[in-house]
Amino acid sequence: MSRRNWLVVGFVLALLVGGLWLIGVLRNVNLAAQRALATPTAAAAAESLVTAKGNIVPNQFAWLSFGVGGTVARVAAKENDKIRSGNEIARLDTRDLELQAQNAQDALAVAVSTLTQARTPARSEEIGAAEANLRTAEANYAKVKSGVSGPDLQIALANLAKAQAVVAQAQAAYDRIGGASNPEIGMTPQALALQQATLDYQIAKANYELKIKVDAATLAAAEAQVVNAQAALSAKKNGARPADLAVLDARVKQAQTALEQAQAALAKAVLVAPFDGTLTNLRLRQGESVSAGAVIATVADITRWRVETIDLDEWSAARVKVGQTAKVTVNALANKVLLGKVTNIASQAVTLSTGEVSYVVTILLDPTDAELRWGMTVKVEFQKQ
Numbered sequence: 287m288s289r290r291n292w293l294v295v296g297f298v299l300a301l302l303v304g305g306l307w308l309i310g311v312l313r314n315v316n317l318a319a320q321r322a323l324a325t326p327t328a329a330a331a332a333e334s335l336v337t338a339k340g341n342i343v344p345n346q347f348a349w350l351s352f353g354v355g356g357t358v359a360r361v362a363a364k365e366n367d368k369i370r371s372g373n374e375i376a377r378l379d380t381r382d383l384e385l386q387a388q389n390a391q392d393a394l395a396v397a398v399s400t401l402t403q404a405r406t407p408a409r410s411e412e413i414g415a416a417e418a419n420l421r422t423a424e425a426n427y428a429k430v431k432s433g434v435s436g437p438d439l440q441i442a443l444a445n446l447a448k449a450q451a452v453v454a455q456a457q458a459a460y461d462r463i464g465g466a467s468n469p470e471i472g473m474t475p476q477a478l479a480l481q482q483a484t485l486d487y488q489i490a491k492a493n494y495e496l497k498i499k500v501d502a503a504t505l506a507a508a509e510a511q512v513v514n515a516q517a518a519l520s521a522k523k524n525g526a527r528p529a530d531l532a533v534l535d536a537r538v539k540q541a542q543t544a545l546e547q548a549q550a551a552l553a554k555a556v557l558v559a560p561f562d563g564t565l566t567n568l569r570l571r572q573g574e575s576v577s578a579g580a581v582i583a584t585v586a587d588i589t590r591w592r593v594e595t596i597d598l599d600e601w602s603a604a605r606v607k608v609g610q611t612a613k614v615t616v617n618a619l620a621n622k623v624l625l626g627k628v629t630n631i632a633s634q635a636v637t638l639s640t641g642e643v644s645y646v647v648t649i650l651l652d653p654t655d656a657e658l659r660w661g662m663t664v665k666v667e668f669q670k671q
Contacts, residue, residue, distance in 0.1 A: 342592075356379055356380075358573060371561045611668075
């Protein structure tokens with residue numbers, strides 16, 4: 287490449303570098319100017335009037351829902367009704383819940399009765415009856431015990447011994463004529479006698495074993511009756527043990543908790559107004575199924591209104607104070623002007639769709655006859671103090 291071409295290339299590169307530098311300088315100047323505009327000086331901030339946009343909101347409101355799911359049995363109010371605190375708005379079908387509550391109530395009554403009975407000292411006639419029961423049980427036990435080793439058992443044992451002796455005699459006679467080695471043995475009287483004796487022995491043995499088994503079970507049952515009668519008499523004389531009373535007391539508390547839970551579930555099936563106000567919204571019809579926690583109504587006190595700002599930036603929020611007077615212009619009411627005072631300034635910012643931050647400031651409006659509605663947009667001017 288010639289010297290002249292190199293000079294041309296160098297000149298072009300110098301122009302490019304210079305142009306890029308100039309663009310950078312201009313961009314920095316523009317950013318600095320934007321920051322200067324976005325960040326007001328202390329003097330400008332002190333002189334300017336703080337303004338913001340906002341929305342009209344009832345001073346008190348609540349979103350309502352059932353605490354349990356079910357089918358709507360009745361709707362007792364409609365939108366825009368004036369309702370008092372505790373007024374029923376709607377209720378679910380509570381038949382199953384009522385049965386559960388009644389069952390819990392009955393269980394509690396049984397638990398309380400049992401505990402009361404255990405704590406009540408026994409009367410003399412009750413102690414006498416328990417003593418009589420014990421004497422009867424002891425007499426029955428003695429009778430059963432004597433029967434185990436009594437004459438009936440001795441007879442069964444004698445019959446067994448007799449049958450065993452007859453088998454031995456028949457076996458000896460059977461063996462004398464050759465026993466199993468005699469090919470004609472099956473037709474002999476000795477073989478028939480041995481067979482009959484063996485059957486009689488098996489019957490006598492079965493009778494003896496059955497007698498022992500039946501008497502042993504009867505004896506165990508009679509002994510258990512004596513033990514139970516002794517325990518009942520001791521409980522009548524000495525009262526329930528502390529450990530038993532503690533168990534019964536715990537059962538009463540458990541039943542009481544179950545009843546409270548059933549009653550709470552029943553109460554959650556009825557939707558009531560939490561305070562005096564207006565039913566501003568109701569999304570409910572009879573026969574519909576609703577889920578627990580699903581918002582289906584809104585109650586608001588629209589006798590007092592407040593404004594919540596939606597775009598107050600950090601510089602402006604820093605100049606607003608609680609108690610400061612604000613002038614509110616309602617756009618939808620021919621720019622009607624209302625007055626109010628700042629009651630709260632949010633401690634935490636919200637991020638707007640633009641990426642900027644905003645602090646919600648609440649202004650409680652002075653009483654007014656203006657026909658305000660929830661959600662109306664307004665302009666707020668915070669008056670200098």
